[in-house]
Amino acid sequence: MAVIELSNVSRAFTVTSRNGFRRTRREVRAVDGMSFTVEPGEVMGYIGPNGAGKSTTIKMLTGILVPSSGSIRVAGVDPSRNRLKLAKRIGVVFGQRTTLWWDLPLKDSFAVLQKMYDVPIARHRENLATFVELLDLGELLDVPVRQLSLGQRMRGDIAAALLHDPEIVYLDEPTIGLDVISKARLREFLAQVNAERRTTVILTTHDLDDIEALCSRVMVIDHGHQIYDGTLTGLRASQSAPRTLVVDLATSLPPIEIQGATVVKVDGPRQHLTFPTTTSAAPLLSQIAANYPLVDLSVAEPTIESVITQLYTPTHH
Amino acid sequence: MPLGPDTTSKWERRLPCVYWAIGVRSFRRFSTYRIATASGAFTNTVFGFILCGIYLTLWHERPGLGGYDVADALTFVWLQQGLLMPIGIFGATTTVELGERVRSGEIAVDLYRPTHLLLWWLSVDLGRAMFQLAVRGGAPLLVGSLVFDLKFPSNPITWLAVAVGLVLGILVSFTIRYLVALSGFWITDTRGMEQLALVLSCFFSGTILPLVVFPGWIGEFARATPWAATLQVPVDIWLGRSPDGIGSALLFQLGWLLVLLLAGQLTTSVATRKVVIQGG
Numbered sequence: 217m218a219v220i221e222l223s224n225v226s227r228a229f230t231v232t233s234r235n236g237f238r239r240t241r242r243e244v245r246a247v248d249g250m251s252f253t254v255e256p257g258e259v260m261g262y263i264g265p266n267g268a269g270k271s272t273t274i275k276m277l278t279g280i281l282v283p284s285s286g287s288i289r290v291a292g293v294d295p296s297r298n299r300l301k302l303a304k305r306i307g308v309v310f311g312q313r314t315t316l317w318w319d320l321p322l323k324d325s326f327a328v329l330q331k332m333y334d335v336p337i338a339r340h341r342e343n344l345a346t347f348v349e350l351l352d353l354g355e356l357l358d359v360p361v362r363q364l365s366l367g368q369r370m371r372g373d374i375a376a377a378l379l380h381d382p383e384i385v386y387l388d389e390p391t392i393g394l395d396v397i398s399k400a401r402l403r404e405f406l407a408q409v410n411a412e413r414r415t416t417v418i419l420t421t422h423d424l425d426d427i428e429a430l431c432s433r434v435m436v437i438d439h440g441h442q443i444y445d446g447t448l449t450g451l452r453a454s455q456s457a458p459r460t461l462v463v464d465l466a467t468s469l470p471p472i473e474i475q476g477a478t479v480v481k482v483d484g485p486r487q488h489l490t491f492p493t494t495t496s497a498a499p500l501l502s503q504i505a506a507n508y509p510l511v512d513l514s515v516a517e518p519t520i521e522s523v524i525t526q527l528y529t530p531t532h533h
Numbered sequence: 534m535p536l537g538p539d540t541t542s543k544w545e546r547r548l549p550c551v552y553w554a555i556g557v558r559s560f561r562r563f564s565t566y567r568i569a570t571a572s573g574a575f576t577n578t579v580f581g582f583i584l585c586g587i588y589l590t591l592w593h594e595r596p597g598l599g600g601y602d603v604a605d606a607l608t609f610v611w612l613q614q615g616l617l618m619p620i621g622i623f624g625a626t627t628t629v630e631l632g633e634r635v636r637s638g639e640i641a642v643d644l645y646r647p648t649h650l651l652l653w654w655l656s657v658d659l660g661r662a663m664f665q666l667a668v669r670g671g672a673p674l675l676v677g678s679l680v681f682d683l684k685f686p687s688n689p690i691t692w693l694a695v696a697v698g699l700v701l702g703i704l705v706s707f708t709i710r711y712l713v714a715l716s717g718f719w720i721t722d723t724r725g726m727e728q729l730a731l732v733l734s735c736f737f738s739g740t741i742l743p744l745v746v747f748p749g750w751i752g753e754f755a756r757a758t759p760w761a762a763t764l765q766v767p768v769d770i771w772l773g774r775s776p777d778g779i780g781s782a783l784l785f786q787l788g789w790l791l792v793l794l795l796a797g798q799l800t801t802s803v804a805t806r807k808v809v810i811q812g813g
Contacts, residue, residue, distance in 0.1 A: 229812050272812075280644045282809055296809055303647035313642060319562045328558055331551040332648060360565070 218253035218289075219384060219416050220277065225250045225286035226440075227272050246272040248440035249286070256383070257414040259406075261431035261448075263421065265528055269440040270420045274386050277418070278306060291383055304333055307377035311389035314373055316361045322372050323357040326379060333380030340379065347375040350405050367398035374402065378409060384416045391423050403429040424520045436527055443527055448520070455526050457518035458490040461500060466509035474503040485511075493518070551648060552656040559627070559660025564668075574669040577614040578676045584610045585681065599745030605772050608684040609743050611677030612768050616699070619666035620706045620763050622740050623731060627658045628710035632727070635717035641808065651794075651801050655707060662703045684772055691770070694779045698767035701786035706763040708793035709734070715797075718804040733758075739765035745774070759793060762786040 227247040233240050247269040254260055264270050275281035276288055279295030279302050288295055291305050308315075316325040330340040348354050351371040361369060370390065377385055387406070391399045407430055410417055419426060427434055427448065434451055436444040444451055461477060464486050471479035477491035477500050491500060497515050504510055563570075588606045592598055601609065617623065631654055634640040643650055677683055686692050713730045717723045735741055737760035744755045744765045755761060756776075766782050769775045775782040 227812075275641070275812075278645060280641055280809055281812055299644065299809075300647050300649075303645055306645075308642075308645045310642065313639065315642060315646075317558055317562060319565050320558055324558050324561065328551070328554045331554040332646065334551075 219256045220254035221289040228284045259417040261427035261434040264437040307382035307385040309377045311392035455523045460516040461489040464512040555656040556660035559657040560664045563664040574672040577673045581614040611674045614673040615670045632714035658707045698770045702763045702767045759789040
């Protein structure tokens with residue numbers, strides 16, 4: 217059974233703008249006719265440019281915003297009608313905000329959470345021990361949150377969101393502003409939690425490395441519409457962004473001529489060729505190897521950024 | 534992970550627990566501001582001496598003004614200086630933060646918690662008030678009593694009534710500040726509202742002058758406002774000057790508290806509905 221179910225969900229806002237003394241009201245559809253389901257244990261990347269409707273969707277899923285039309289079920293309930301009940305079963309992390317007690321040691325925030333979510337004390341201790349170890353929080357428990365670095369605070373926030381064994385966690389930009397090592401560590405931790413606890417994760421991010429590292433599924437939205445839903449590989453394949461073949465020849469030669477690929481750059485004995493994502497690289501290689509003095513070669517996938525940039529361009533919706 | 538049993542009813546049974554935990558953390562949080570606490574108590578003491586100068590002149594010119602004798606007036610000064618912060622006559626960090634959260638929209642984060650907004654902030658404010666009451670509530674009084682001859686309650690019943698009256702005063706003050714903070718849901722710029730609240734609080738709580746000195750209908754009116762329940766009423770209980778006795782003084786506070794709590798709860802649900810339905 218799906219843990220999240222949206223069927224034909226739309227959310228409109230009324231925007232009032234003042235032009236001199238004239239007030240005009242305009243309806244903006246932040247989310248428009250969205251339908252999808254998420255299975256328990258899935259890690260779904262939810263991406264889109266600013267203003268695409270990501271946070272509106274998350275707000276509706278957590279019950280702090282009602283949809284204008286359509287229906288939502290999360291963990292078997294209608295979120296906005298059961299906000300307080302649902303709040304016990306979900307975890308939320310905002311990369312740019314903290315839910316920790318700013319002036320108190322980290323452990324105080326954890327103690328309040330145990331009461332807030334009514335976690336059995338044994339389970340609380342067990343979870344805390346696990347997270348302290350995995351996130352390396354041991355030294356930080358007695359440090360006031362305001363003295364923590366961004367990376368440390370983020371680890372604290374993530375632990376806080378998971379202490380009550382939520383069935384679903386919503387992570388909004390959890391790696392924003394972190395250095396490469398902190399990011400890698402956090403991703404590793406999230407992957408482990410998902411694998412061991414089957415926690416469903418909805419991850420909104422602008423950092424596509426997060427998606428590559430964690431998400432079995434990606435949903436791309438723009439202007440309130442779903443424009444892609446599938447695997448990351450599928451996302452690459454769905455777009456015409458070409459792949460690149462770099463060949464090193466024994467000597468400098470004029471641009472090589474083969475079927476299915478074209479040379480875009482010649483750099484001494486090294487030549488760069490592009491070919492469509494739909495074409496396999498193998499026949500190209502055998503053609504080149506048969507006709508040219510091939511020394512070495514490599515195939516480069518289109519970057520996920522270039523694929524997504526292409527998705528956002530207006531011709532696609 | 535299976536969806537697991539619904540534990541809501543169990544959570545509701547254990548309601549007091551989480552709010553107690555929140556209150557305790559808030560108390561601890563304020564205990565980390567040592568320098569602010571010390572300098573605040575020092576300022577209160579300095580103001581205490583200035584006010585004593587003014588009140589001594591006033592009561593010298595008009596002995597028995599408002600039914601207070603000189604000892605009453607001076608005790609009023611030192612009690613008031615100790616209680617300004619705990620009661621939050623000029624506003625308090627907690628409700629100021631709430632107002633900022635409402636304005637910035639960050640209040641949405643509070644809605645992700647399985648707790649009631651009003652009770653959450655009430656616990657936070659009580660934790661703050663209790664810390665400030667314990668640590669600096671008595672400090673000016675102590676200094677004042679070294680210099681002047683001050684009045685203290687003479688029997689345990691009065692002490693108990695003072696304690697109850699103080700808690701009620703803090704709660705009444707909180708509910709007023711809470712309502713002002715929540716006005717940010719409807720008013721884009723709440724500064725005017727906050728200033729109005731500050732002026733009303735200063736005057737009608739008896740902070741500028743004890744409300745007993747105001748004659749006629751102005752006095753009657755001032756003593757009937759909810760602000761009177763925050764400072765004037767508990768101080769009168771301490772002095773043994775409650776016009777209709779301790780019982781009716783406490784009932785007066787309780788009455789306002791219930792009305793304001795109801796208003797607070799109503800405003801909370803309307804504000805939540807506004808966020809949830811209109812989107813902020």
